[in-house]
Amino acid sequence: MHNKIIKTGIIQQHNTDNIAGNRERLSEKIELLAQQGAGLVVLQELHDSLYFCQTENTSTFDLATEIPGNITDFYSDIARRNHIVLVTSLFERRLAGLYHNTAVVFEKDGNIAGTYRKMHIPDDPGYYEKFYFAPGDTGFEPIHTSIGTLGVMVCWDQWYPEGARIMALKGAELLIYPTAIGYDANDTAEEQQRQREAWITIQRSHAVANGLPVVSVNRVGFEPHPDNHSEGILFWGNSFVAGPQGEFLYQCSNEKEEIAVVDISISRSEEVRRWWPYLRDRRIDAYPDILQRCADKNSRKSDKNR
Amino acid sequence: MHNKIIKTGIIQQHNTDNIAGNRERLSEKIELLAQQGAGLVVLQELHDSLYFCQTENTSTFDLATEIPGNITDFYSDIARRNHIVLVTSLFERRLAGLYHNTAVVFEKDGNIAGTYRKMHIPDDPGYYEKFYFAPGDTGFEPIHTSIGTLGVMVCWDQWYPEGARIMALKGAELLIYPTAIGYDANDTAEEQQRQREAWITIQRSHAVANGLPVVSVNRVGFEPHPDNHSEGILFWGNSFVAGPQGEFLYQCSNEKEEIAVVDISISRSEEVRRWWPYLRDRRIDAYPDILQRCADKNSRKSDKNR
Numbered sequence: 001m002h003n004k005i006i007k008t009g010i011i012q013q014h015n016t017d018n019i020a021g022n023r024e025r026l027s028e029k030i031e032l033l034a035q036q037g038a039g040l041v042v043l044q045e046l047h048d049s050l051y052f053c054q055t056e057n058t059s060t061f062d063l064a065t066e067i068p069g070n071i072t073d074f075y076s077d078i079a080r081r082n083h084i085v086l087v088t089s090l091f092e093r094r095l096a097g098l099y100h101n102t103a104v105v106f107e108k109d110g111n112i113a114g115t116y117r118k119m120h121i122p123d124d125p126g127y128y129e130k131f132y133f134a135p136g137d138t139g140f141e142p143i144h145t146s147i148g149t150l151g152v153m154v155c156w157d158q159w160y161p162e163g164a165r166i167m168a169l170k171g172a173e174l175l176i177y178p179t180a181i182g183y184d185a186n187d188t189a190e191e192q193q194r195q196r197e198a199w200i201t202i203q204r205s206h207a208v209a210n211g212l213p214v215v216s217v218n219r220v221g222f223e224p225h226p227d228n229h230s231e232g233i234l235f236w237g238n239s240f241v242a243g244p245q246g247e248f249l250y251q252c253s254n255e256k257e258e259i260a261v262v263d264i265s266i267s268r269s270e271e272v273r274r275w276w277p278y279l280r281d282r283r284i285d286a287y288p289d290i291l292q293r294c295a296d297k298n299s300r301k302s303d304k305n306r
Numbered sequence: 307m308h309n310k311i312i313k314t315g316i317i318q319q320h321n322t323d324n325i326a327g328n329r330e331r332l333s334e335k336i337e338l339l340a341q342q343g344a345g346l347v348v349l350q351e352l353h354d355s356l357y358f359c360q361t362e363n364t365s366t367f368d369l370a371t372e373i374p375g376n377i378t379d380f381y382s383d384i385a386r387r388n389h390i391v392l393v394t395s396l397f398e399r400r401l402a403g404l405y406h407n408t409a410v411v412f413e414k415d416g417n418i419a420g421t422y423r424k425m426h427i428p429d430d431p432g433y434y435e436k437f438y439f440a441p442g443d444t445g446f447e448p449i450h451t452s453i454g455t456l457g458v459m460v461c462w463d464q465w466y467p468e469g470a471r472i473m474a475l476k477g478a479e480l481l482i483y484p485t486a487i488g489y490d491a492n493d494t495a496e497e498q499q500r501q502r503e504a505w506i507t508i509q510r511s512h513a514v515a516n517g518l519p520v521v522s523v524n525r526v527g528f529e530p531h532p533d534n535h536s537e538g539i540l541f542w543g544n545s546f547v548a549g550p551q552g553e554f555l556y557q558c559s560n561e562k563e564e565i566a567v568v569d570i571s572i573s574r575s576e577e578v579r580r581w582w583p584y585l586r587d588r589r590i591d592a593y594p595d596i597l598q599r600c601a602d603k604n605s606r607k608s609d610k611n612r
Contacts (some may be wrong), residue, residue, distance in 0.1 A: 120587045159584050160466030161515055162593050169601035198551045199516045205511030208504045209467055245504045276395070278465050282424045284342050286445050287468050290596050293588070295475035 001126060004266040006147055006174065007043040009033030009084070010250075012239040012258045014221030017048050019063075020046040027078055029259050034082035036261045039108075039147050042087045044219045044239070045155050046101070046179040049091075052234065054225050056131040065133045066095035067115060072104055080110030085145045087152055089178040091132070092117070103178060105143045114143030118154040126184070126225075126233055129156070140166040148173045148266060151212070155179040158199070158216065162290065164206035168279075173266050175206055177216045182235035196236050196254075204246035212242045213264045213275040220257060242274040310362070310572040312480065315339030315347040318545040318564045320527030323546065324370075325355050333384055335565050340388035342567045346451050348393045350525045350545070351461050351486040354554060355397075356603055360531050362437040363380075370399035373421060378410055390449045393458055395484040398423070407439040409458045409484060411449045416503070418509075420449030424460040429571060432490070432539055435462070446472040454479045455571060457518070461485040464505070464522065467595065470512035474585075475561070479572050481512055482521045488541035497574030502542050502560075510552035517550045517579040519570045550578040 011029045015022045028091045046052070048071070065071040067146050071090060085108055088156045088302040092102035092115075101118035117136030121129050140163050142149045151172030158165045164198045165173060181199060183192045220237030239252040241262045250262040273279065289295040317335045321328045326345035338345050352358070354377070359368045377396060380503050385392040393412060398408035398421075403440060423442030446469050448455045457478030463469045464483045473481060489498045513520045518543040526543035545558040547568045556568040579585065595601040 005570060089322065102540075119589045119592055122587065124581070124583075135589065140595070159515065159582070160588065161471065161511070162588070165467065166593065166595045166601065169595055169598060170518070170607045194551045194553045196524045197553065201507055201510045201552045203515045204507045205467070205514075208463065208508045208511075243579060245500045246507045247503065275430070279600070281428065281462065282466065282468070283425045283441065284597050284599055286425055287472065287597055289446070289475055290468060291590050291593055292475060293590055294585070295472060296477060 002267060004190045006266060007037050007039050008215055008241065008260065008264050009036070009038030009263055010215065010239050010241065010252070010262050011041065011043055012237050012252045013044060013047065014219060014225070014257050015047070015050055015219060022048055030078055030082055030084070030086065031172045033259055033261055034084050037250065039082055039259045040085045040087070042176055042215050042217045043089060043178060045089045045178040046091060046188060047219070049088055049222050051180045051219065051233065051235070053128050053132055054126050054223070055227060055229065056128045060094070060132070061099060064091045064099050068112065072112065075104070076106050076110040076112070079108060080108035081288060083108045085113065085147050087150070087176055087178065089154060098134055099132055101129065101154055102138060103154055105145060105150060105152060108146055114141075116141070116143065116152045118157060120160055122156040122158045123194060123295045136221050140167075140170065141171050142167055142172040145181070150156070151175040153177055155181065157233055158203050158206075161206065161209060164210055166222060168210035168212055172212060174264065175210070175212050175214045175267065177203060177214070177246050179216055179218045181218060182233040185231035185234065196238060200238065200240065204242050207242045207244055208246040209278065211276065211278070212268050213244055213249070213266070213269070214242045215264075216240055220255065244269045247273045308573065312570045312572060313345050313567055314547065314570050315344030315565065315567050316521065316523045316547070316558070317344070317349055318480060318523060318526050318543050318558045319350060319353065320563050321353070321356055321529070322526060324419075328354055329380065332547065336384055336388055336390070336392065339565055339567055340390050342391055345566045346391045346393070348482055348521050348523045349395060349484060350523045351395045351484040352397060352482070353395055353525070355530050357486050357523045357525065357539065357541070359434050359438055360432050360529070361533060362434045363532075365380060366438070367399070367405060370397045370405050373398050373408060374418065375497065378418065380460060382412050382418070383408070383410035383415040385414060389414045389451050391419065393456070393482055393484065394442070395460060404440055405438055407435065407460055408442075409460055411451060411456060411458060413522060414417055414452055419451045420447075422449065422458045422460065424463060424468055426462045428462040431478065432536060433462050446476065448473055448476050448478040457481045459483055464509050466511075466514065469517060474516035475516055478518060480570065481516070481520045481574065483509060483520070485522055485524045487524060490541040491540065493538035506546065508543065508585055510548050514548055514549045515584065516554040517575050517582065517584070518548055519555070519572070519575070520548045522568050526561065550575045560579055594602055
């Protein structure tokens with residue numbers, strides 16, 4: 001069996017309010033990773049700016065970009081210059097009043113290989129994403145690139161086994177999550193630890209359940225609340241790469257900016273799935289309740305209308 | 307918010323070929339756990355005998371029991387005497403030539419609260435379960451008991467996020483997996499470690515994804531192959547209880563028999579689900595491909611026939 005390796009570069013960055021500066025630093029790091037042999041580079045969620053969803057402010061929509069547009073031209077150029085496949089995470093302006101949290105994947109020649117619009121949108125204190133982003137309408141479609149078939153999702157999607165499973169059933173070879181998650185300063189150290197562990201566990205489990213490697217790239221460092229209405233967010237970094245049994249191939253620190261190139265064997269999935277053939281034994285006849293909001297008695301009545 | 311606690315007893319046992327002896331030891335341990343305050347006791351998979359699926363032998367079907375029958379009478383009596391809810395795992399004879407791997411849950415008064423027939427059936431070297439067990443037809447229905455609503459599944463089910471999700475959507479308050487899993491003696495120590503870690507990770511992830519505690523009870527110790535055709539199985543124990551963020555509440559050793567009573571807060575799930583409202587944001591409109599064997603082009607054509 002030919003051992004197919006994807007040399008995957010990840011960039012865990014501490015962003016500032018200097019958007020041009022953030023982009024410039026990303027550009028320099030991508031160049032470094034490409035020099036180190038990366039054929040794929042994955043950036044964190046909404047990597048151009050501070051995490052602006054800490055507050056609801058209509059003027060923030062000015063940050064959004066059309067796709068394609070000036071910003072995709074910027075990253076297209078970087079992908080082409082460095083001859084890499086590049087996974088970016090942008091604030092998409094689709095129409096006036098219609099915005100998305102969108103991953104754009106660039107081919108080595110700079111063309112857009114595909115886009116994914118974040119399907120699950122969170123909303124909790126400090127993460128007011130339902131204000132900014134309409135739920136995605138791309139579905140869970142892997143993006144075909146010259147280095148492999150990429151199951152790209154975004155942040156909150158990472159908590160949903162359904163998305164990972166559908167990407168796997170559609171042939172994804174690698175699951176990728178650009179993300180932005182941090183500690184609530186009001187939580188105890190124990191609670192912060194439980195949350196970070198849960199975040200790691202659920203993503204490693206997508207690797208296990210589907211026999212696929214997982215790449216998760218998170219931002220790092222403190223970002224103050226824009227109006228000082230809360231204590232801001234300390235993003236916990238901990239970007240990581242797991243193999244198809246959920247085993248760690250690489251883990252970044254919790255505090256520091258970091259870049260790394262990680263060798264991911266795509267062939268290993270074939271081996272792992274032969275040992276643990278979960279896809280063979282799925283009880284698809286018994287899963288229809290997955291398509292319900294809640295499978296209590298009220299919703300079962302409405303089954304007949306499906 | 308009233309803090310509802312389920313005091314949960316678990317029994318990790320090393321079985322021998324002395325079936326009456328295995329049962330007697332279970333009975334004694336259940337009594338001990340009840341004396342220590344357990345209101346629920348969970349046994350490992352197929353706890354009466356050696357793990358007989360190491361080989362395919364038609365005479366092994368003699369071990370199977372009708373439900374209800376002599377064996378359920380035995381456990382019913384134990385549940386009633388100790389005034390506990392008891393989760394057992396039995397080899398069910400349903401009809402001549404039709405057998406299941408069935409969990410039977412007994413109420414404190416000894417009545418059968420409900421049964422669950424293992425839905426996902428494995429088959430790999432040393433685990434020839436497809437020979438012995440027809441796939442379950444109960445679906446993923448939680449069992450209502452006086453101490454709570456139990457999402458009981460069995461072993462191989464634990465690798466499937468779908469089963470856990472459906473149990474949660476149907477109101478399960480606790481996920482329970484009696485199980486029997488061990489090392490392949492031919493694997494390297496690193497591979498054995500990866501497999502055990504994957505097994506822990508996937509089950510903790512069901513806690514995380516659904517905001518539910520998880521109880522997993524595994525057998526422990528070496529069981530030789532009945533005809534010495536292979537090196538037998540060293541069952542890795544490591545029974546554990548996780549809270550609704552996947553955090554460990556208790557972990558047994560890998561080598562030894564063990565019993566424990568673990569306090570599981572059911573109220574904690576309500577709190578965790580308010581912080582992390584995954585159930586609110588599920589994209590049920592985008593999940594239909596979950597119901598397919600594979601979501602490649604061939605299967606999509608057949609969609610029209612569904």
